[in-house]
Amino acid sequence: METTPLSEAESGARAVQEAATPREPRRKGKPLIRSTGIRFAVTYALVFGLSAFTLAFSLWYSTVGLLQRQVQFAILNDATALNEHYQIGGLPSLINAIHSRLTDSGDSDGIYLLLDPLGNHIIGNLDQWPAGLNRINTWYELPVTRKGTRSISLLRAYTLSGGEQLLIGRDVSARAQLRGVMRDALLWALGLMIFLGLLGAVLIRSMFRRMMRDISTTTRAIALGDLTRRIPKHGNGDEFDELAEIINDMLERIARLMDGVRQVSNAIAHDLRTPITRARTRLEDAALHAHTKEDLQLAVERAMLDLDGVVGVFEALLRIAEIEAGSRRSAFAAIDLAPMLRDIDELYRAVAEERGLILDTRIDEPLPLLGDRELVQQAIANLLDNALKFSATGTTIRFTARVEEALIEICIADRGPGISEEDRSRATERFFRAESARSTAGSGLGLALVAAVAQLHNGTLRLANNNPGLRAIITLPARRG
């Protein structure tokens, strides 16, 4: 009973270890074609081979075809010329013309044969009518015997108006030879190209695998929890560098979010435990030690207040999460911030006067914004809450809003203790509270919400020294038009 879960745990650990060594990208027993590298290489070789074949074939076809057409053209011209001789001068003129062509040394490839209607030889350099040539006005490519040697010829037969049969042809054996040479050369070239194609495919595959290896080792390491790993860049700015950059950006964001989650869970563990513990202690103490009904009542009321505080923190956390998720952008509307800011000013002015503070407000108008009215309202209210909370009696809080170069700048500056230089960058983290602020009430979520709201509107929250005091500046892009 005890050994089974142990061995399971062991094998689980081994599985993790195996996965942790990302050395062999292709697992054993996996069919070769399932490898993307191989598929890539085969596709490359196919495309390369096919295009090489097409090139060779078209070269061969056009060269050989051109030669063939040239010979055909010569024969047709010859036939027209001879036919004219026959039409004008009759048979003797034709015989004369053929004779002069046969004795003329210029064109030794010419083949002529003239037979009378009975099939007797009149003139020509062929001893007999070639076997197999039995239709007139048709191209034939046949072996013929001329002066005792056999050779390949292109032939065409005509019947003259007097019933004589005329055969005109050209010896094409030299051309056939040329064709053979060319075919051989092209076949060699094709073979070489296929070889080069395969070589290219292998190269591409290894390149592909190298790129993939960088990405897969990194992502696998990250999947196993090492969030610090990044994909190395080769620095030549190619597509893989681009991809690496995109993935690295994504990893950066994931790391930040993970940090956020870690922070929040730490904070929940810490900052919510305290008030919950307090409430619990109060209730238990009352249950054990309360002697009068009033004591009990008081303890219960105090505990309820503590729990209300916990609920408040929860709500603020959820609100921030909701804002950071960006889903509120769909509810953005075109608004003017100026009347809204004046309303807030009016709401808080009374409190400031009550506490002996001077609220010095200057709001320009209009302040056109595409955004969420309620969220901006809450952000500004948070900043004013803070300023009021930390200001000493008699000091001034400056509240200004203006548009400058398409940016709305809302600034709330107080003369309180401010936030020290090193704390300022962390002040917008959830639950962060500066040492000096620990004694005052608050959840440490106010500025986090303000920052989230600013970010949702593609703006920023900047905290600066007001010498003394804090100057919180929200910058939001103004709505155009």
Place this chain on the structure above:
Amino acid sequence: MRILVVEDDKDVAGFVLKGLREAGHTVEHADNGRDGLFLAASENFDAIILDRMLPGGIDGLRLLETLRAQDNATPVLFLSALSQVDDRVKGLKAGGDDYLTKPFAFAELLARVEALTRRGKSDGPTTKLCVGDLEMDLLSRSVRRGTQKIDLQPREFRLLEYLMRHAGQVVTRTMLLEGVWDYHFDPQTNVIDVHVSRLRQKIDKPFELPLLHTVRNAGYMLRAEEV
């Protein structure tokens, strides 16, 4: 008042029912959407307290939409654990009159339900509001108490108007924030208390009988008689 509570959580429902009965209301309860819809459609209620997420195939939104489709205009207050801004907007769009998120204080719930029923009754256009010897003329936008004219800032006027429209009822701080300032969150600073105390300075200070009372752990109430 006759109030229907549609809520599936036994503890919450028991707590709400007990509280409402203690406050002097007649209460009916349904623990699922189907029964809730049947009760709401077949009987007359002054208000309905409705949970968003309900068992029985019909959730709160569907129930309300069905009810409104039958021209039933009973005021409805949503009581829901769904607290996002969109959830509230959805609830109000479906025909809800108010939206309260859990967890809640009973005083808040009671104040809001009572405010709802009042809103349902006074539908006609009023031009004049009176509480004791305090008079508000909505047309000339002037306020006087007894023979004395009281000057109010525009916002103070709206605050007083809200309180007078809900005279005799508890009005909570969040109700004032939502109703007078259109704010849907709780500021950390006690802004409402400051504004109410300023108003009190103007309408109560010079007179013998105070009208604007603070109700402990709940909010404020404007009424002529001693609480």
